Amino acid sequence: MDTAPVLVAGIDSSTQSCKVTIRDLSTGTQVRYGKAAHPSGTIVHPSAWWEALLSAVERAGGFADVAAISVSGQQHTPVFLDLVGNVVCSSPLWNDSGSHPHMLALNDEIGAQEWIRRTGLPLTLSDTVTKLRWLRDTDPLATRATAAVAIVHDWLTWRLMGFGPGANALMSLTTDRSEASGTAYWSGETGQYCRDLFVHAFGKKAILPRVLAPLERAGVTGREIPGIPPGIPIGVGSGDNAAAALALGVGVGDAVMSLGTSGVVYTYSADPVHDSSGYVCSYADATGGHLPLVATLNASRNFDAGATLLGCSHTELAEMALQASPGSDELTVLPFFEGERTPDLPHARASLHNASLANLTRENFARAIIEGTLVSQVEMLGALSRLDLSADRLLLIGGAAPSVAVQTILAQLVDLPVVIPEPDEYVTKGAAMQAASVLTGSFPRWSTGAKKLAPLPHCEAPGRQRAAAMVSMGYIDTLREGQLS
Amino acid sequence: MLPTVTVDIGTTSVKLCLFDEDTHLVTSARHATPTRRSQVGESYEVDHLRRLIDDFVLGLDPRSRGQIQRIAITGVGESGGLVRPDLSLASPMILWHDHRGVSYLRPLSAQDHRRIYHITGLPINGNYGLSKAAWAVEHAGAAGNGAHWLNIAEFLAASMTGQRWSEPSLASRTMALDLSSRTWSAEVCALVGLDVDVFPELRPATNGSVVTDEFAARLGLDPSTRVHVAGHDHMVGAVGAGLPKRQLLNSTGTTEGLLFLQDAPRLDDDAALAKLANGLSCTGADYTLFASIPTGGSAFATLQQVFNTDAAELSECLSHVHQKYLAGSIDLERLPLVLPQFRGSPPPTKQSSARGVMAGLRSDTSMEEIVFACFLGMALQFRDVLDLFDVITEQINVIGPAGKNPLWLQLKADLLGLPVSASQLPEVVSRGAQAVASGQSRIWSDTAPSTIEVDPQRHALLTDWSRAISPQWDNLKAISA
Numbered sequence: 033m034d035t036a037p038v039l040v041a042g043i044d045s046s047t048q049s050c051k052v053t054i055r056d057l058s059t060g061t062q063v064r065y066g067k068a069a070h071p072s073g074t075i076v077h078p079s080a081w082w083e084a085l086l087s088a089v090e091r092a093g094g095f096a097d098v099a100a101i102s103v104s105g106q107q108h109t110p111v112f113l114d115l116v117g118n119v120v121c122s123s124p125l126w127n128d129s130g131s132h133p134h135m136l137a138l139n140d141e142i143g144a145q146e147w148i149r150r151t152g153l154p155l156t157l158s159d160t161v162t163k164l165r166w167l168r169d170t171d172p173l174a175t176r177a178t179a180a181v182a183i184v185h186d187w188l189t190w191r192l193m194g195f196g197p198g199a200n201a202l203m204s205l206t207t208d209r210s211e212a213s214g215t216a217y218w219s220g221e222t223g224q225y226c227r228d229l230f231v232h233a234f235g236k237k238a239i240l241p242r243v244l245a246p247l248e249r250a251g252v253t254g255r256e257i258p259g260i261p262p263g264i265p266i267g268v269g270s271g272d273n274a275a276a277a278l279a280l281g282v283g284v285g286d287a288v289m290s291l292g293t294s295g296v297v298y299t300y301s302a303d304p305v306h307d308s309s310g311y312v313c314s315y316a317d318a319t320g321g322h323l324p325l326v327a328t329l330n331a332s333r334n335f336d337a338g339a340t341l342l343g344c345s346h347t348e349l350a351e352m353a354l355q356a357s358p359g360s361d362e363l364t365v366l367p368f369f370e371g372e373r374t375p376d377l378p379h380a381r382a383s384l385h386n387a388s389l390a391n392l393t394r395e396n397f398a399r400a401i402i403e404g405t406l407v408s409q410v411e412m413l414g415a416l417s418r419l420d421l422s423a424d425r426l427l428l429i430g431g432a433a434p435s436v437a438v439q440t441i442l443a444q445l446v447d448l449p450v451v452i453p454e455p456d457e458y459v460t461k462g463a464a465m466q467a468a469s470v471l472t473g474s475f476p477r478w479s480t481g482a483k484k485l486a487p488l489p490h491c492e493a494p495g496r497q498r499a500a501a502m503v504s505m506g507y508i509d510t511l512r513e514g515q516l517s
Numbered sequence: 518m519l520p521t522v523t524v525d526i527g528t529t530s531v532k533l534c535l536f537d538e539d540t541h542l543v544t545s546a547r548h549a550t551p552t553r554r555s556q557v558g559e560s561y562e563v564d565h566l567r568r569l570i571d572d573f574v575l576g577l578d579p580r581s582r583g584q585i586q587r588i589a590i591t592g593v594g595e596s597g598g599l600v601r602p603d604l605s606l607a608s609p610m611i612l613w614h615d616h617r618g619v620s621y622l623r624p625l626s627a628q629d630h631r632r633i634y635h636i637t638g639l640p641i642n643g644n645y646g647l648s649k650a651a652w653a654v655e656h657a658g659a660a661g662n663g664a665h666w667l668n669i670a671e672f673l674a675a676s677m678t679g680q681r682w683s684e685p686s687l688a689s690r691t692m693a694l695d696l697s698s699r700t701w702s703a704e705v706c707a708l709v710g711l712d713v714d715v716f717p718e719l720r721p722a723t724n725g726s727v728v729t730d731e732f733a734a735r736l737g738l739d740p741s742t743r744v745h746v747a748g749h750d751h752m753v754g755a756v757g758a759g760l761p762k763r764q765l766l767n768s769t770g771t772t773e774g775l776l777f778l779q780d781a782p783r784l785d786d787d788a789a790l791a792k793l794a795n796g797l798s799c800t801g802a803d804y805t806l807f808a809s810i811p812t813g814g815s816a817f818a819t820l821q822q823v824f825n826t827d828a829a830e831l832s833e834c835l836s837h838v839h840q841k842y843l844a845g846s847i848d849l850e851r852l853p854l855v856l857p858q859f860r861g862s863p864p865p866t867k868q869s870s871a872r873g874v875m876a877g878l879r880s881d882t883s884m885e886e887i888v889f890a891c892f893l894g895m896a897l898q899f900r901d902v903l904d905l906f907d908v909i910t911e912q913i914n915v916i917g918p919a920g921k922n923p924l925w926l927q928l929k930a931d932l933l934g935l936p937v938s939a940s941q942l943p944e945v946v947s948r949g950a951q952a953v954a955s956g957q958s959r960i961w962s963d964t965a966p967s968t969i970e971v972d973p974q975r976h977a978l979l980t981d982w983s984r985a986i987s988p989q990w991d992n993l994k995a996i997s998a
Contacts (some may be wrong), residue, residue: 385875504996
């Protein structure tokens with residue numbers, strides 16, 4: 033007689049949607065899936081995320097047969113709670129650029145290098161601490177009412193445990209190292225909150241979630257949650273990148289490039305890093321190690337913008353790009369359609385350079401957009417290698433990873449093997465692995481079915497062109513050594 | 518006027534017209550300019566070009582053909598090649614934007630630059646015939662003995678008449694002509710190692726030569742038909758438009774020209790720094806002050822290319838955007854800033870290697886916004902070049918295809934705060950060629966102009982907008998030069 037497989041659920045409350053995967057504990061194979069959209073906009077009330085989670089769970093067939101759950105979510109984004117657990121106000125998302133002046137103020141007050149020294153983070157407008165200052169300066173009433181600050185996954189985990197408005201259970205809030213490391217009031221060295229930085233930014237103390245160890249359990253599901261029986265163990269959860277890294281099995285020598293809404297490049301490190309140049313964020317991972325990471329606001333949405341401008345589909349954009357030569361005949365795109373976080377250019381917009389009657393073709397334009405996007409990411413690899421975090425292979429994931437044009441052009445821009453894990457929801461998968469660890473005491477080893485791309489001749493032109501365009505727009509003063517390669 | 522066949526050799530097309538004695542356009546034809554690219558540069562397919570003219574004339578009905586009294590040839594300045602006494606070519610017939618001779622200019626000192634500007638009224642540039650002639654003479658070697666440097670229009674005239682001469686407005690675009698004395702400058706020629714005798718006799722555009730018997734017989738023309746080199750197309754346009762002195766002519770084609778007629782050349786340091794080009798009018802009597810913007814109507818081709826639209830679709834888009842602009846529903850804040858240097862930069866930088874930039878693209882920027890921003894960028898560029906002339910003008914007189922582009926005209930009027938008078942008559946340059954060859958003149962009202970007035974509200978908006986983007990605009994120009 034066949035025995036029913038043990039099922040575990042991973043939840044990813046991302047910027048755009050909430051996704052739920054239910055997987056076979058023994059193989060990692062997905063057996064059910066559900067998804068629900070989040071509201072657009074960059075300031076969102078957290079109740080929308082809870083509602084979307086419940087919808088996604090329902091669309092995934094509910095958790096009646098699920099043995100464990102874990103939640104991952106968008107990093108940095110805070111949820112402000114009052115003394116009894118009510119949400120105080122809508123939350124500014126990590127990509128809300130309204131906190132840029134507050135980031136500047138915090139850097140000015142504390143010193144950019146001091147933030148890096150204390151927290152490993154070159155402060156960006158995405159970090160939780162800048163959102164605290166934003167709230168302090170824009171909504172004093174909400175600030176006064178705030179008694180606790182959690183991150184999205186912390187708050188959703190807490191809700192799954194049956195807490196919520198009026199629960200008087202702020203001390204039950206939990207988080208993990210990865211999420212804490214994105215707040216800019218936590219130290220990778222000590223593993224402790226830097227509460228003085230929190231107070232400096234927010235102007236008052238507040239309750240912060242307890243930081244759990246990688247294999248701890250946050251709790252169990254509470255009562256009367258639609259589609260979710262009570263008593264299911266809940267894993268520690270993590271930030272989205274940490275979950276994806278866990279699912280990919282990222283270890284020493286692995287670099288990951290994730291091309292989703294935003295672009296992310298990261299690698300594994302046993303120790304926290306401190307990048308005085310201000311590119312690399314020293315996050316913690318989900319295993320007890322660290323995840324030095326560089327993020328850009330612009331990534332695969334650039335391809336949407338390119339396809340819209342050229343009036344073509346994504347497939348046609350990719351086909352045209354592959355018809356053009358490497359370097360796009362010198363046509364160059366700086367792809368800051370939405371401003372940029374790395375480098376710190378929140379008010380920038382995209383620009384097209386070196387356009388002539390001869391080279392401003394659809395094919396070159398298509399390729400220049402893809403090259404511009406990928407060179408931005410490759411430059412982030414350079415930032416990691418300057419910290420002696422060199423990679424032996426590059427794993428390409430995210431929504432744009434299956435594109436042949438992206439794969440081909442990336443292989444021409446880097447001089448290390450490019451590996452494409454099979455398409456999957458790696459954040460939900462990582463969350464599911466955390467759920468599994470609650471049952472087994474260790475993380476499962478599930479296959480990623482990766483394929484290695486054939487090496488292609490290296491092309492330096494797009495990197496050179498981007499550097500020149502950056503200088504010409506005044507984004508950098510001069511070409512720095514090493515920026516041309 | 519005299520019944521005339523006109524030949525206008527443009528950058529992208531060759532226009533052939535037959536005008537009757539009442540200046541009516543009897544018939545016309547347009548062909549892509551036949552050129553050939555090589556690793557060295559780009560040159561005319563002269564046999565093909567001559568065939569186009571032959572076919573046009575032979576295609577006329579015998580009665581019209583028999584009435585032709587003049588053939589008037591105009592075209593782009595700055596092109597040219599070496600032509601032997603037997604009218605064979607001793608070098609390629611090189612296009613105006615071909616910089617193959619630029620290495621002959623590199624050794625020139627700053628003092629040489631100033632001296633050349635003082636003599637020729639031209640800023641040093643590889644477009645002008647001087648450096649191309651130096652290149653051609655060196656590469657022709659002994660095969661170039663006795664050859665003269667002729668512009669493409671002059672070469673075609675020589676083919677028809679058996680005589681080699683140079684017309685003043687074209688000669689003044691070689692950077693070898695002494696403007697003050699109206700003679701070839703041995704001093705300037707020597708600076709690039711060129712013998713001044715490579716340049717032929719000068720003959721005003723009003724002085725033509727009779728066709729050869731062979732040419733007349735072959736094309737069925739009256740043997741007394743005279744051929745005129747009418748001159749540089751922008752200068753001939755000034756004749757066609759009846760341009761009074763000190764008024765601005767804005768001639769539009771692939772490129773865009775700004776031209777004033779003057780009593781004397783401007784050879785001062787300000788003009789030299791601004792790289793304004795002095796020259797002679799077609800008659801050689803007046804002086805011209807000229808600046809060319811490399812990207813004019815060619816922006817159409819650029820936009821068509823990148824958006825994969827045909828001319829009709831782009832025109833419809835322009836019309837729609839124009840209506841939105843008039844209705845006040847264009848959000849200037851959303852627009853990208855387009856520096857339309859798709860073919861190099863205009864004065865004062867005049868760099869053929871300069872490239873265009875579009876800055877401020879958003880994820881939801883539309884094609885219409887880019888098209889609008891491109892023409893707004895062209896209007897900004899026009900304003901900047903006009904400022905270099907340091908003259909007060911009360912009106913912009915436009916000839917060429919821009920006359921059919923109400924958005925472009927309105928943006929110019931609103932941005933500059935100057936009314937635009939746009940010729941609605943086609944082929945003003947060719948009509949100027951007929952007038953030159955007929956020894957007659959025209960007046961601006963002959964061009965059936967329409968006036969585009971300034972809208973004070975939009976002028977104020979564009980003034981504020983241009984002030985706001987000024988730092989970025991200046992930066993883009995500086996970095997793209």
